[in-house]
Amino acid sequence: MLDMLPIALLGGVLGLDVVSFPQAMISRPLVAATITGVLIGQPASGLLIGATLELIALETLPFGASRYPEWGSASVVGGAIFSSHPSHPAGAMTLAMVAALATTWVGGWTMVKLRQANALWAGQRRDALEAGSRGAVISLQLLGMTADLVRGILLTAIAYLLLAPLADFCIRTWMMDARLSRAIAVATAASVAGGAAWKLFHSTAGARWFFIGGLVAGLFFLFVR
Numbered sequence: 001m002l003d004m005l006p007i008a009l010l011g012g013v014l015g016l017d018v019v020s021f022p023q024a025m026i027s028r029p030l031v032a033a034t035i036t037g038v039l040i041g042q043p044a045s046g047l048l049i050g051a052t053l054e055l056i057a058l059e060t061l062p063f064g065a066s067r068y069p070e071w072g073s074a075s076v077v078g079g080a081i082f083s084s085h086p087s088h089p090a091g092a093m094t095l096a097m098v099a100a101l102a103t104t105w106v107g108g109w110t111m112v113k114l115r116q117a118n119a120l121w122a123g124q125r126r127d128a129l130e131a132g133s134r135g136a137v138i139s140l141q142l143l144g145m146t147a148d149l150v151r152g153i154l155l156t157a158i159a160y161l162l163l164a165p166l167a168d169f170c171i172r173t174w175m176m177d178a179r180l181s182r183a184i185a186v187a188t189a190a191s192v193a194g195g196a197a198w199k200l201f202h203s204t205a206g207a208r209w210f211f212i213g214g215l216v217a218g219l220f221f222l223f224v225r
Contacts, residue, residue: 004157007076011076015073019111029057032071040079041083045086069107077103077156078099078100081163090171090176094185102159106155110151111151
């Protein structure tokens, strides 16, 4: 089992970036999982699972107060599980994806609960806020960000402690060929990304041809490399 403290702290910081601070896109799976891989000593593994999770995350459109998956902490969990198996055995990518997706779902729920807590704390300071108290505004912001940091730390630690042993057990008993297993996982993620992209550009004249052209060019360079 990896040292939990740095993993949990990283999950807290990246979970904080999703909404609270600094919203610098470091919570995107491509970045978050790669950072996790670097922390574990397997940057290539982190990048690989991060790119796969990013394809799925393209489906997420975080608007306003709607509930949506929390990818920052979840990408740390998925990145840590996959990067802890540097030989990429059969099932490792699939199980890391499932672990990350499960964590995003729970993470989205925790963010809703945090918003409810923020509303409660704001209500307790209503008089000071209506009076324009600078101290009340700053204390409320710091309280909300601290709570979000703690939320991400606990979410990452609990999810990893529960899901990593389960993933290890499943990997030991996984019967499918490793390359076929990874191909299915990547194809599934790519289909989600394709659906998300289609929703964005299918009504724009000519956009689909640019997409198809870019896809063909990318596949061409991939196979001739």
